[in-house]
Amino acid sequence: MTTLLLSLLLALAQATVPGIRPLPAPLSVARWWDPPPTPYAAGHRGVDLSAPVGAELRAVASGRVHHAGQVAGRGVLSLALPSGLRTTYEPVRPLVTEGEQVTAGQVVAVLTEGSHCPAPCLHWGLLAGEVYLNPLTLLPRPTPRLLPNPGPAGV
Numbered sequence: 001m002t003t004l005l006l007s008l009l010l011a012l013a014q015a016t017v018p019g020i021r022p023l024p025a026p027l028s029v030a031r032w033w034d035p036p037p038t039p040y041a042a043g044h045r046g047v048d049l050s051a052p053v054g055a056e057l058r059a060v061a062s063g064r065v066h067h068a069g070q071v072a073g074r075g076v077l078s079l080a081l082p083s084g085l086r087t088t089y090e091p092v093r094p095l096v097t098e099g100e101q102v103t104a105g106q107v108v109a110v111l112t113e114g115s116h117c118p119a120p121c122l123h124w125g126l127l128a129g130e131v132y133l134n135p136l137t138l139l140p141r142p143t144p145r146l147l148p149n150p151g152p153a154g155v
Helices: 002-016
Strands: 029-031 047-050 056-058 063-071 074-080 085-090 092-094 107-111 121-128 131-133
Touching: 063 092, 074 107
Parallel strands: none
Antiparallel strands: 029 047, 047 121, 056 107, 063 074, 074 085, 074 092, 085 121, 092 107, 121 131
16 A cells, blocks of 8 residues: 555656756766665665765755755755655755745755765655655656667668
């Protein structure tokens, strides 16, 4: 039942979120989403995207700033999306303030040092209530293209 509910919530989110990348393309994943088997078990509750310190981070969708400040000594930005989801960015220096409305694609933070990756990276998370989801599902899916059939060789 929980899986079905999360699947429906994610499908709704994909229909309502435009899929703006938090960083310019191409995105380079340093560490993939690895959800824990239970809420308090070890796991990776987001994805790490390689980026240089000072990179500008964009809002993946329009929404409201839920949190902009320090958590455990690290800069964190959290945006509440109209779909009911919440996305997080860290370690960052927020350029927006709590309660502020932001638009999709707006520069909302700058990546800072303090990452848990060997090289600088953005930890990007996504929550539905207290349940962590894979933030990469917010991105648009590539459109498949069919190429013309060249026909038999030599024709």
